[in-house]
Amino acid sequence: MRRLAWPLILLLPLLAGIHFFAHEQAWEQRREYRRTLDAGYVLPSRFIRVFALEHKGVMANYLLLKTMNFYGDRVMHQEQLSEEDWHYIVSSLDAVTDLDPRFLDPYIFGVTLLTWEAGMIEEANRLLEKGMEHRSHDWQMPFFLGFNHFYFLQDFATGAEYLMQASRLPESPNFLPNLAARLSYYGQRTGSAIVFLQTLLLQTADEGLRASLERRLLALQRADLIEQAVARFKDEQGRLPEKAQELLEGGYLEEMPEDPYGGQWVLLPGGRVFSTSRFVVEPEPDLPQDLE
Structure with a gap:
């Protein structure tokens, strides 16, 4: 038995190497396949209703889970979503909310994804407007519409109107009326x-989306920290700093916080802070085959 054991022990590293090589080749083939794979076609909801019969809620849950898995798979493997991918997600969320228009999760998933990740503000607003129609008791629908108008569209007056509408609905946060007034007066503010x-x-359960939002929140908190230092500098010096280094030299910041997206902070006219990363995660470049 001992004579047989030694050849097996020597053979194990070779088998492990073959397994690793085969795994890498299979993974590369999968990546090439996913790059060329179309997102798919979403049946119009009027046809889906016929197939679902009395199980429209179940079908809505299934379609949403399918859409979330589609997005999560792309993110997990660091694959950029194409324009067709995003339109598939929009169509899928539209079908889900047609099947079950009172279903909260697709509205939250959609407003998170379409605004921050895809920049599809109009599509997100259309989804939220549907939510307002069918979830008229829910303060979150006008709340997020107000934010989209304020932050992304820079339409401060409309944004404030939506926030005031949200503040009048049951269970809305107490800070909404003051926030609406603040936005209408100050305009776009990082805080x-x-x-x-x-x-x-607080409304997002999906772990992948939570991680993305938490990173963006951290970036905004750090930008806000710098903006507060800029405001203190202006109050004391009577002018805006020309470079971020002046904030360190004057003791307004102990150290320059890092941008979690890897960018460099730039001071803009008016005291605003900009990052060269634009708060976007850059995909890892594909390595040449001889280096993989």
Whole structure:
């Protein structure tokens, strides 16, 4: 038995190497396949209703889970979503909310994904407007519509109107009336965006989306920290700093906080802070085959 054991022990590293090589080759083939794979077609909801019969809620849950898995798979493997992918997600969420228009999860998933990740503000607003129609008791629908108008569209007056509408609905947070007044007076402020993201995080159960929102929240909190230092500098010096280094030299910041997206902070006119990363995760570049 001992004579047989030694050859097996020597053979194990070779078998492990073959397994690792085969695994890498299979993974590369899968990546190439996913790059060329279309997102798929979503049947119009009027046909899905016929197939679902009396199980429309079950079908809505299934379609939403399928959509979330589609997005999660792309993110997990660091694959950028194409324009067709995003339109598939929009169509799928539209079908889900047609089947069950009172279903909260697709509205939260949609407003998170379509605004922050895809920049599809109009599509997100259309989804939220449907939510307002069918969830008229829910303060979250006008709340997120207000934020989208305020932050992304820079339509402060409309944003404030939506927030005031949300503040009049049952169980809405007490801070909404003051926030609406603040937004209509001050306009676009990083600190207010932090409030919105914190509220959105409370409603988000998907771990992948939570991780994305938490990173963006951290980036905004650090930008807000720098903006507060800029405001103190202006109050004391009577001018805005020209470079971020002046904040360190003057003791307004102990250290420059890192951008969690890896960018560099830039001071803009008016005291705003900008990051060269634009708060976007850059995908890892594909390595040449001889280096993989």
